[in-house]
Amino acid sequence: MDVLITPAAGRDLEAFRAFRPTAGAWAILVGHRRGPRTIVEKVASGGSPEAPPDDAALARFDAIWPGRIVGLAVARPGAAFKRAVRGPAWCGRIILSLSGRPAAPALRAQAVAFDRRFFLEDVRIATAVKEDTRE
Secondary structure (H helix, E strand, C coil), X not given: CEEEECHHHHHHHHHHHHCCCCCCCEEEEEEEEECCEEEEEEEEEEECCCCCCCHHHHHHHHHHCCCCEEEEEEECCCXXXXXXXXXXXXXXXXXXXXXXXXXXXEEEEEEEEECCCEEEEECEEECCCXXXXXX
């Protein structure tokens, strides 16, 4: 399993980071799955650290983008956020953790997985490959 972030979603993540969100602030990832790859097409505003994502939040966002919620982006996630996403509603979805300094940002991708318990498993961030357009 890996995650591909489109250029538009990459700009959305940069904009999310530019506002210097407080630790635990989160956003919704909109996209689709193609085989074992999750493709992130858009990052939409989500919530504050005081209101971690829950089943009701997922249902509200799924009403806006039916079947297109592929995960969450979070600024410097804490233990409360990680507990909130380790559950059946978020199973199989991507969690992008943003950290680091503005000059040296860091991005980590994980998926919510299940094996007798819910846990976060590291996934690879795929790079876009340009197609050769020569004939």
